[in-house]
Amino acid sequence: MIELRRVFTHVEQIYHEFGPPAAQPLLRGAAAALIRNPYAGRYEPNIAPFMDELKPLGVELAHRLLAALRVGTGEVQGYGKGAIIGSAGELEHGALWHVPGGYAMREALGWKDASAPNPGSAQHGNALAIVPSTKKVAAPGTPIDIPLTHINACYVRSHLDAIEVRVPAAPAADELAYILAMSTGPRVHARLGGLRLEQIERWDGQR
Amino acid sequence: MIAAIRKLVVQVDETRIEMGQPVAPPTRRAVAMAVIANPYAGRYSQSLEELTAIGEELGGLLGAKCVEALGIRPEQAESYGKAAIVGEGGELEHAAALLHPKMGATLRRAVSKGAALVPSAKKIGGLGSAIDVPLGHKDAAFVRSHFDAIEARVADGPRANEILVAIAVTDSGRPLARVGGLQIQEIKGEDGLR
Numbered sequence: 241m242i243e244l245r246r247v248f249t250h251v252e253q254i255y256h257e258f259g260p261p262a263a264q265p266l267l268r269g270a271a272a273a274l275i276r277n278p279y280a281g282r283y284e285p286n287i288a289p290f291m292d293e294l295k296p297l298g299v300e301l302a303h304r305l306l307a308a309l310r311v312g313t314g315e316v317q318g319y320g321k322g323a324i325i326g327s328a329g330e331l332e333h334g335a336l337w338h339v340p341g342g343y344a345m346r347e348a349l350g351w352k353d354a355s356a357p358n359p360g361s362a363q364h365g366n367a368l369a370i371v372p373s374t375k376k377v378a379a380p381g382t383p384i385d386i387p388l389t390h391i392n393a394c395y396v397r398s399h400l401d402a403i404e405v406r407v408p409a410a411p412a413a414d415e416l417a418y419i420l421a422m423s424t425g426p427r428v429h430a431r432l433g434g435l436r437l438e439q440i441e442r443w444d445g446q447r
Numbered sequence: 448m449i450a451a452i453r454k455l456v457v458q459v460d461e462t463r464i465e466m467g468q469p470v471a472p473p474t475r476r477a478v479a480m481a482v483i484a485n486p487y488a489g490r491y492s493q494s495l496e497e498l499t500a501i502g503e504e505l506g507g508l509l510g511a512k513c514v515e516a517l518g519i520r521p522e523q524a525e526s527y528g529k530a531a532i533v534g535e536g537g538e539l540e541h542a543a544a545l546l547h548p549k550m551g552a553t554l555r556r557a558v559s560k561g562a563a564l565v566p567s568a569k570k571i572g573g574l575g576s577a578i579d580v581p582l583g584h585k586d587a588a589f590v591r592s593h594f595d596a597i598e599a600r601v602a603d604g605p606r607a608n609e610i611l612v613a614i615a616v617t618d619s620g621r622p623l624a625r626v627g628g629l630q631i632q633e634i635k636g637e638d639g640l641r
Contacts, residue, residue, distance in 0.1 A: 245464040247473075251516075253455040265455075276464075308459065308516070383575075383602065404602035408460075408577075 242297055245415065246274035248407045249308040259429040266428045268318075270386060270405045270421040271305035273297055280328035280414040287332065291339050294418070298337075298344025301420050306348065311424060313349050314357075317437075318388040318399045318423035319367070321345065323375040326411035334375035337418045342371040345420050349391060362443050369394040369445040380409050386421040390437070395447050397434025398426035450501040450508075451484035453609065456601050457516045465622035474619035476597045478580060479512035481505055481612045482604035488536035489608065495544035498610075505612050506550035510557025513616035524558035525631070526593040526617045529565050530580040532572040534605035542569035545612055555585075558616055563588040563639040572611075575602050580615040586636035591628025592620035 251269040255261050275297070279287055306313065321341045323334030343351075350357060350366035357366050372387040372394070383406035390396035403421050411417045426437075435447060456479070463473045483505075486497045506529075514521055529550060531542035546567050555561030566581035577600035584590035599613035620631070634641060 243464060245462070247459075247461040247463070249459045249516075251457045255452055255454060257453065308457075406600065406602075408598040408600075 242293060243276035244273060244297065245276065246410065247304060248272040248274070249304060250405060251308050252403070254428045257428050262428050267309050267311065267424040268403045268421070269305055269309045270403055270419055271301050271308060272405060272407050272417050272419045273301050274407065274410050274415050274417055277326060277329045277333055277414050277416045279333055280326065287336060291336050294336060294340035295344060297418065298340040299348065301418070302345045302348040305420050305422055309422060309424070315424050316349055316422045317390060317425050318401060319345055319371055319391050320386040320388045320403070320421040321371050321373045322384050322386040322405065322419040322421070324382060324384050324411050324417040325375070325377045326413045326415040327377065327379060328413040329377065329416065331375060331377055333416060338373065341418055341420055345371060362441070363392070364443060367391045368443055380412060381406060384419070386419060388421060388423050392443065392445070393435065393440040393447050394445065395435045396437055396440065397432055398430035398437065401427050449504055450481065452481050453484070454482040454601065454604065455512070456480045457512050459516050460597065462622045468623055470622045474617070474622045475517055476582070476615060476617040477513035477516045478597050478599050478613055478615040479509040479516070480599050480601055481509060482601055482609055483612060485534060485537045485541060485608055485610045487541055488534065495541065498541055498544035499548045502545035503549035503553055505545070506553035506614070507557050509612065509614035510554040510616060513614060514557060517616065517618050519618050521557060521559035523618050524585060524616050525619055526582045526595065527554065527558060527561065527565055527585050528567065528580040528582045528596070528615045529554065530568040530578045530599055530613045532570055532576050532578050532605055532611040534607045534609045535571060535573060536607035537610060539569060539571060541610060545610065554614060558585055560586055560636070562586045562636050572605065574604060574606065575600060578613065580613050582615055582617060584631070586639070587629065587634035588640050589629040590631055590634060591626060592624035592631060595621050
């Protein structure tokens with residue numbers, strides 16, 4: 241039973257970073273769910289079943305984030321996820337989020353939709369890349385940097401980024417903050433070469 | 448657009464359970480922040496008119512961002528507040544020029560009515576500095592259930608030549624308000640106080 245205490249959304253519109261303003265401002269956002277940690281204050285060997293319970297939360301949070309960004313699934317280009325564990329929990333409680341958080345977001349973005357969203361390419365589905373992540377045990381109000389990579393090819397250099405997420409007053413000692421993050425494009429002044437968006441050809445989640 | 452905006456950040460904080468008690472409907476607070484260039488950074492200027500004009504513009508823009516993020520009609524807004532963090536190349540009076548002369552009128556249009564004072568806070572700060580934006584009921588300042596505050600913070604701002612401007616709007620009071628005082632259903636909303 242998930243005890244959802246708080247939902248926190250954060251959206252940034254980045255116009256420039258002292259360079260030429262982008263034609264469309266870059267959107268970056270994150271959504272955090274604060275839930276009661278059912279394992280707070282003790283060592284519980286068997287925590288894996290909780291991952292199934294978290295699945296609906298992952299789906300809800302992915303859709304909350306899309307709504308906060310006011311974009312359709314086709315406009316999301318980067319993603320990441322993370323967890324902050326309140327002080328009465330352990331790092332492993334953050335790892336519970338990998339499957340329900342990552343797969344929920346990927347499914348929301350069309351991971352299982354094999355109807356080649358990019359006509360003429362070998363692309364099978366969307367959100368093919370692993371969702372990069374960070375986690376830590378921390379006090380209320382501690383920021384966490386959530387890494388962002390391109391949703392289909394994690395080596396696309398222009399999309400390697402991060403968003404700092406901080407929920408004031410959370411997580412409490414007996415709470416878990418589970419976080420999803422998305423962006424709509426490259427870093428606002430990306431200009432360092434590497435694999436470009438239009439060069440993705442393997443569609444293996446990397447290149 | 449007069450303000451040179453580098454970045455806009457909007458957050459919504461929704462509380463569904465507090466101290467084990469369900470909060471239904473959930474309380475929701477939005478804060479919208481703009482990181483802007485400070486036209487007076489690094490020099491003393493007697494006139495601060497540019498910032499006053501920017502404040503007028505941002506009152507409407509950031510107020511509307513909050514209302515939009517909450518997904519409410521303007522008349523459903525219940526409390527509000529405003530704040531600014533001036534990067535170290537500026538002075539405290541720059542925050543006053545933004546917040547006080549003209550911001551209130553455009554903010555009030557964005558939330559409809561707004562008979563009460565818009566509570567405010569200001570400080571000098573650097574990248575990642577946080578400021579607590581005070582919140583009060585928008586039509587009757589004595590409504591005790593709506594005395595609150597929400598943190599505003601942008602990780603990469605304000606730089607020395609920038610100012611972080613924040614406006615907060617809610618559609619609710621504190622999650623488990625129970626310390627008495629003037630109740631929301633008792634207000635007249637005419638004199639800004641009761």
